[in-house]
Amino acid sequence: MAGLLALSVQIHNTVSKYIDTAKNARVEAHNLAAKIAAIIAVLEQLERFIRDQHVTGHFSNSSVLYCTTKQCDTSLRDLNVILSRCASTTGADSMRWDGWLTWPLMKERYQQTISVLHEYLEVFNLSMSIDGW
Secondary structure (H helix, E strand, O other): OHHHHHHHHHHHHHHHHHHHHOOOOOHHHHHHHHHHHHHHHHHHHHHHHHHHOOOOOOOOOOOHHHHHHHHHHHHHHHHHHHHHHOOEEOOOOOEEOOOOOOOOOOHHHHHHHHHHHHHHHHHHHHHHHHOOO
């Protein structure tokens, strides 16, 4: 869960830097940043819930939460690759954004990404509400 949360934060930071750098950042970038921020918030709540309930061990590979977490991780890693290609690394961890002039997600890919992220949000929220948290 912690790795997924860290990846979500990284992607949110990348999209936020794009928004800050691009003078007329696309609406899609703002929407994606908002959706990722929502995922960050629900993952933080879910992580806190698991910690507070002293859940130990691992979820079974067939559990909905486990499968959704793995799928979300794969989706976010794919998204991170796409976003990372648009920024060139100069030095250790600094990013050059002056060459990033176009939004990297085509309309179909953007819509698919938003839809999938929304589904993950629903499952994560449902996971907490089932236990009355």
